[in-house]
Amino acid sequence: xxxxxxxxxxxxxxxxxxxxxxxxxxxxxxxxxxxxxxxxxxxxxxxxxxxxxxxxxxxxxxxxxxxxxxxxxxxxxxxxxxxxxxxxxxxxxxxxxxxxxxxxxxxxxxxxxxxxxxxxxxxxxxxxxxxxxxxxxxxxxxxxxxxxxxxxxxxxxxxxxxxxxxxxxxxxxxxxxxxxxxxxxxxxxxxxxxxxxxxxxxxxxxxxxxxxxxxxxxxxxxxx
Ligand code: CA
Numbered sequence: 325x326x327x328x329x330x331x332x333x334x335x336x337x338x339x340x341x342x343x344x345x346x347x348x349x350x351x352x353x354x355x356x357x358x359x360x361x362x363x364x365x366x367x368x369x370x371x372x373x374x375x376x377x378x379x380x381x382x383x384x385x386x387x388x389x390x391x392x393x394x395x396x397x398x399x400x401x402x403x404x405x406x407x408x409x410x411x412x413x414x415x416x417x418x419x420x421x422x423x424x425x426x427x428x429x430x431x432x433x434x435x436x437x438x439x440x441x442x443x444x445x446x447x448x449x450x451x452x453x454x455x456x457x458x459x460x461x462x463x464x465x466x467x468x469x470x471x472x473x474x475x476x477x478x479x480x481x482x483x484x485x486x487x488x489x490x491x492x493x494x495x496x497x498x499x500x501x502x503x504x505x506x507x508x509x510x511x512x513x514x515x516x517x518x519x520x521x522x523x524x525x526x527x528x529x530x531x532x533x534x535x536x537x538x539x540x541x542x543x544x545x546x547x548x
Contacts, residue, residue: 325440326350328369330360330386331402332378336425340373343429344436357381361389369397371439373432374419376403376410384417391418392453398439402427418450452487454534455547457526459487468530478503479522486535486545495542519543 327349331337337353344351352367354360357380364372364386372390376383387399401414401422414422420442421435452459456469459480466473466483475483481503486494496515504514523535535545 325370326352326368327371327373327436328352328354328360328364328367329373330354330357330364330378330383331373331375332356333375336375339429340432343433347433349436357383357386361386364390364397365393365395371397371436372399373436374399374401376401376414384413387414387417387419391451398442400432400435400439452484454487454490454545455532456530457487457534459483466526468526473525475522475525478518479525482518482522483526483545486543491544491546491548493538493541493544499543 327344329337329340329344329351331340331353332355334355337355341351341353352363352369354363357378359380360372360374360378361381363369374383374386378386381389383401383403387401390397390399398420399418401419402425403410403414403422404425411422420439423432423435450461452461457466458468459466461484464480466475466480482499485499485502499515499519503518519535519537527533527535532547534547535543538544
């Protein structure tokens with residue numbers, strides 16, 4: 325099990341790294357937000373311990389960057405603040421747990437072990453994103469550039485599918501089977517109509533356009 329610690333305070337960082345190593349876990353240490361995001365995005369970590377107040381990017385920005393990049397490893401926040409707002413913010417952004425400083429190492433280790441046991445698969449992101457488009461799976465809400473988008477249940481399911489597989493061209497038949505539970509031959513016009521409506525809601529009045537038709541193949545959602 326490999327853990328990344330992102331902590332700018334040298335004493336705390338070294339102490340955590342040493343403690344985790346002694347507990348039989350592998351631990352790397354990043355000392356600022358950029359470094360942390362880079363390492364967490366490229367290394368194969370099972371858990372990230374993330375300080376909130378960091379030079380460069382703060383802990384929330386690092387977490388946002390990770391989730392946006394599709395990294396779903398559990399994240400344990402270390403926060404010196406004990407305000408409910410901050411905890412809620414961290415948890416909403418997809419943190420899995422938090423500890424308020426100062427904490428006992430034994431408690432940190434217990435939380436780390438719990439998170440590692442839960443594993444990656446159970447920790448799917450709950451907000452899917454592309455550019456400034458966000459789909460909140462828990463609240464069942466979509467927004468773009470901070471503006472709320474009202475979607476029907478089918479449109480929501482369609483957008484969720486496109487976002488989960490962004491960058492991939494999805495054939496109409498696949499969309500029909502996943503979103504409508506239909507066979508290809510039934511009525512793919514339904515898919516075309518739904519995509520057109522969804523695109524009007526998601527892309528009209530916004531840049532960049534996210535949903536594209538790939539002629540003869542299907543549809544793709546991508547931010548590039
Ligand atoms: Ca700090």
